[in-house]
Amino acid sequence: MRILALVLAISAVASGALAAAGAASDWRDVDPDNLVLIDTKYGETVLELYPAFAPSAAARFKALVRAHFYDGQSFYRVIDGFVAQGGIGEGTAATGGAKANDKRLKNWPPLKAEFDRPIGDDVVFTKVDNADLFAPVIGHANGFPVGQDPKEGKEWIIHCPGTLAFARDNDPDTASTEFYIVIGQAPRRLDRNLTAFGRVLAGLAYIQKLYRGNRDIDNGVIADVAKRDRIVSSRIASDLPAAKRPHYQVMNTESAAFAKWKNDRINPAPGFYIRQPPPILDICLASVPVRVAPK
């Protein structure tokens, strides 16, 4: 009994078969200086940063990782279907109120918000030709889901499952050290309201295993510190010895292979579907394929 076989067969074409057959130019090597590895007891999660959209945030995150700021800290606010928030947990109900004078924050002053950026030639945008509920225009850049408002001349990283962003207080310019990873249905209302600067390439399933808080109590902060899952380590791939450095590739969203991948999802082959689905690409369902670079 082939169950949901075609649904997966289509995915296999995207990330499996193409992984084997694709020409080199169909894939982009991830810059090891933008490749972040976060370890928990469940396994290693791999993220790519995208400095073009949030240069200060990406630089801050790398500096925090390199300073071992997160090592030994935790995911202290984890809300099923929403976000896993990591860092030192300062100023939360569970840790005893605001700690603006926390010594650990001394070297990490609040950052200016980078909620969007001017549309510019340094980012190559490939449009998705269907409507979206939240952005006037959607597409991909560098493998990331991106929204655009041509009238305003702005573009931004969309909040999809796996999006990495800095948390903040009510004031826009208050992100400092605390970050979150989206773990549920895309919370698109956060688009252009938080500074998104990366996405998970592999190992989101490990983040899904994190111990959860209760969203109705302390905004999801896990009061029992012992229950919070620890960030065992965080590293930038380029800091690892060459022999231990992982090499990831993301499908080149400017390539013909990607155009075919999109079309295969918008217009699935007949067989499994009894009713042809509407010809729509949900930009947050169709995560751009990633692979470990072939030897």
Place this chain on the structure above:
Amino acid sequence: MRILALVLAISAVASGALAAAGAASDWRDVDPDNLVLIDTKYGETVLELYPAFAPSAAARFKALVRAHFYDGQSFYRVIDGFVAQGGIGEGTAATGGAKANDKRLKNWPPLKAEFDRPIGDDVVFTKVDNADLFAPVIGHANGFPVGQDPKEGKEWIIHCPGTLAFARDNDPDTASTEFYIVIGQAPRRLDRNLTAFGRVLAGLAYIQKLYRGNRDIDNGVIADVAKRDRIVSSRIASDLPAAKRPHYQVMNTESAAFAKWKNDRINPAPGFYIRQPPPILDICLASVPVRVAPK
């Protein structure tokens, strides 16, 4: 530092404050005969069935649970961001090809598809007043996300995170015993292509902890049987002794309280949002509030 506080404050109003302050009629008691408990080593997941949308599927699932069909079986195909599929795993690549003559299936012949139903008075539908990418009309019925096509006179349960449905082969009328729970971004292309008949009310986080397969290998089926997480037990609440029976309530989607809940999400209060989000309810982001019935 209040991080993402308002986002959660809004949720707290929905499921926390209203849980405390709401009038009785704002909540609907879940019929214990439609309340299913699935235990894994991670914890208990609670689901509600909705027979009005798929009477044969709901009846079959209850009969399978009552026959202890699933007890000791497993979630054998778990794809991060997509679905967790449970049952006996028959006919999968990992178990050695089609087993149409599997003795365990003798009492469970294939079911007629119930992909949608005629719009009718036995289901009270409350419309959501914004567009959707996949359905002409969206709304809620009995706490479930529902799509409608008024021209065709049909309605169906939407595939959101937590949706429960029967898997099938390519032929529409082949669902028998294998089921899946959606664990990622809503796979809306499955709407009206599979028989959805329930949803998770609590404990989806435990399903998120299940051991994952690789979507590029064997369609996500976990080849190593020892690694598959077991279904420890499955039960219908009404079969439990009264003292051990859980009592759940779902916000009444016909109530004024629910209308307010929707509005609070479509038009979030100022404070946290720097840019007011588009006034859109993503029907799969806004899961209808659930609570344990107050004593």
